[in-house]
Amino acid sequence: MRKFVAALWALLLVASIAVETRAADPDSELKQAFSQWGSFLVGGTWSGAEVHGGTHEQRWKWILDKSFLQVSWTITGDSGMTLFGIDPATGKLIWWGFDAEGRVWKGNTTLDNNSWVDEGAAEGKTRSGSWKSSLTKAGPDEMRLDVRENVVDGKVFPPEILVLTRKK
Secondary structure, eight states: OHHHHHHHHHHHHHHHHHHHHHHHOTTHHHHHHHHHHHHHHOSSEEEEEOTTSOEEEEEEEEETTTTEEEEEEEETTEEEEEEEEEOTTTOOEEEEEEETTSOEEEEEEEEOSSEEEEEEEEEOSSOEEEEEEEEEEEETTEEEEEEEEEEETTEEEOOEEEEEEEEO
């Protein structure tokens, strides 16, 4: 009987460890979607023309053992970089951006296999800003950028939709 009880306790212990391991990693779907989006975005330069005549360019790469995605960007003469990663404290995908004018951006991203949605805010030397956009895959080397809100140093830019194509 003792062997049976010991075997039962061992089985319960293993089962509880397995349940805790799954419960401790509830964001595995997010990690998988982040990895898939990273594989899609990395490699080459994404570019497109803006409605008001400017240009938009992005270059994505994995950094720190594929824990973070870094994008360097140029938008009509403004340039910067943004880092995306999963916050271990919240399990959410967040981002931090820095631009050539000294503004610091911070926001959240939600994603699945088909859409990447960003929302964030900035603090600059004189005024604040905000950003709301989404990316949608349109092909292996094409995506749609839907900018719903873009405020930089208090200046409001109109919403716009850009088609970005990748050149490798």
